[in-house]
Amino acid sequence: MSAVTSQGRVLVRRTTIVLTLGLLFLPLAVIVLLSFNASRYGTLPFEFTLRWYTELFGRGDLFVATRRSILLSTGTALASALIGTSVSVWLVRHRPRALPVVSAGLLSAVTIPWLILGIGMLTVFQTLGIGRSTSAVFLGSLVTSLPYQVFIVLARLRALDPSLEEAARSLGASALRAQARVVVPLISSAVLGGALMAFTITFNNFVIQYFLMPFGVRTLPLEIYTLVRTGYKPDINALSTLVLLATVVLIVALQRLVGGVQRTVRPVAGPRPDRGRD
Amino acid sequence: MTGPAIATRASARTFLRDAVLAGPVVVLLAVLVAVPLGLLAFRSLIGVEGPTLAGWDRLADSPILLPLLGKSLRLATVVTVATCILAWPAGWAISRTASRHRPVLLGLVVVPYLTSYLLLIYAVLVLIAPGGPMMSALGALGLADARSSFLYTPRATTVMLVYEHLPIMIIVLAAASERIPDRLLEAARSLGAGRLAVLRRVVLPLTVPSLAAGFALVFVPVAGSFVEAQILGGPDGLLFGNVIADQVTRVNDPMMAAVLSLTLLTAVLIVLGLLQALRRSVGTFVRARRHGGPVRSGRTRVLAG
């Protein structure tokens, strides 16, 4: 292959990537830009202002909804980190045979459209006499976040060389101490990554909140849903810009924690020991 | 003498360990995934005056409902195929960039996917609104009337759904392409395969399994979508999902909500099953071509992610 064609190929690749990213970011870029535009109706010419941001912070309803969403997502993230990690440890260490059943359950939580899952959950909560409530939303969000938490932690646990724990044991560590000194540090970033993922999913899970939140109690997605139906809103532009910013920060964190996985996960050297064969 | 006592204590401890470690997740999955489906089945057969098949009759007799389901499934197919076609070049291109740039690119790609999709809907609404940035630009170029727009038509829903699911498809296809090393393509070329043959005989068969996963990841949520159509689709844009949601939020008819939910779920599962069968037969076909005989295909899961 000549240098010319390979250079041409690189150019084609770059163009493809730039065009696709442009397409993906076009609507968002417009919103970000308009959030600094003075016109109330999004019309040009562009005139810079921070007015919509100050107005945004003056709006009690959006502030309350955002705080509610953050609280809900934080709660879900913590709970999912806790029970998702323990079930992963259980599946890897104690009951590998339960793996197909549990992962089928987790996969259903992803496969069944949330519309149906949400309605089904609502039916259960109504039957139990709980009905629409914040705790219902919390549990529903937890179920939809758990698959991500578990699959991330499970992958990391399975990539761990089982000899690491044995090495710690042979060096005099008790079973508990081997977990604390070797396993926990090595999976902590995956646990945190899973929790961040759970946070993101809960924060944006409109459908579950739509069906399970009590009427009148609004999370951020529900608030936006109510506002968006009435058309253009400059303060929503400002809000979207902030949410977008938070998402970018979150993704950078996620990549540091889970994307950099290979470095921390890869057994330090040597082939994986062939268990059972010998 | 103490044998049974020890055994009991040991099994009690095992039970406690299982309960603490796995209990919460297993109970949650049972109560909020398995039970709801059972309860929906039950509710679909219970009317105001007791057990009845009225709900299912209404579904069968309605001149609107089943055609609407067909429309939703068609839309989901169109959206998925369009997403695939749009995502493939970018996925392939990203997989061929230097590995240190890849996380950055993939990170950028997921930004819209992890942003609240209500914000995405809003952003698209603003972008394509009559007199909005896109229509103004098209108007300035003389390609369209700046005052008009396809907002509030079914096409807006389609565009939105493609836009919304493009990132995940790019991720899936980039991951799949990454697993096809350049060496493999060079090997195929060295054996005399033309560009098209490389695509058909090497790239495609190796991408199909991931493509099936990507297909499921887009098809399922699109088939169950309703907010996009509700906000962007206008009066003609109603989807099956809207009817289901309305049974809960407006009509308050639990029986019909259950009937329609189960109908959609069944349809989705059938499509996933077909996909699985297709993937398996393609896998067998590829292996058969390779080994010159039919080979039992490995157990595979569509939704491996």
Add this chain to the structure above:
Amino acid sequence: MSRLSIAGVSVRYGAVTVIDGVDLTVPEGTMHALLGPSGSGKTTLLRAVAGFVRPAAGRIRIGERDVTELDPARRGIGVVFQSYALFPHLDVVGNVGFGLEMQGVGRDERNRRVRDVLALVGLTGFEDRAVDRLSGGQQQRVALARALVIEPELLLLDEPMSALDRKIRADVQQELKRIHERTGVTAVIVTHDQEEALFLADTITILDEGRVRQVGAPREVYDHPGDPFIASFLGRTNVLDVEVEVGPGAPSARVAGGSLELPRSARPGRWRLSVRPERIAVRGRGAAGTLAAVIRHIDFAGPLATLTCELEDGTPVTVSMWGWQSPEYRPGMDIGLEIAPDSMTLYPEGDDAAHG
């Protein structure tokens, strides 16, 4: 430093018996190799000694202590794993000092002992290095240092060289032998590499299908393998079916192409005769006491060369010689093969050489 004794140990995984009643004693301060093909149970036996698998039957003693039921943490062992199992989140000092930390050894003494053991394995200056920034050989030495620094009564090595290049492996084997001599720790090494076992070990156990096939010093098991399986597993060998005749002189056997003088101890009957390729000398055709043969191939491999010959009835015989000697010979050449009686081992017919 204590002797290891294993008595009647069996290990079962479900219905499969992986180790079947193994008895073994490793004298204090020696290095013992567990050698066997894959699936022979050698790693499982090592893991039973380490306490990672519980035997279904039998006792394991280290020194005077019965450790059969003991937690791995309290057995006084050091283990070098096949994958090294270095803690990726700790640096070299963190890894090597881990065991001392678990024992509650104070920081100053810990640092001193870590420094000493790193000097022993030749890693001075690498203290703060992240373990994934080390070469394979260096990682191997960190693993060894980590196991040695806790001054174990017994050092267990599970295929420690299998991840290393051939050339580095030879260096590390030398190094390991030197370190073992310096520390005098009782050691058990699992390997499937017969040369490694012969080079490193004071005694070797050959395992097959969970049973002990032979125990002995390297010379002993190499020169007098217990059966044709061991002979062919431990290096290469030629096996000839012979009919032994005991006449007035020394016992002898008629073989295609001549007659062989056998050891005095040979008894009449049909036997299988095993002789190593390097114990066969090439002479001129017709020389006294030789078998007539024809050279078919000559394979030169640096220091050594291998001649593939054929007796008159077509039986193949492999002969090895120094590489520099090989240019004297050509394929097709008629030669005589001389086999000294003391280089032969006789097995009763029916021992299965192809076994394993």
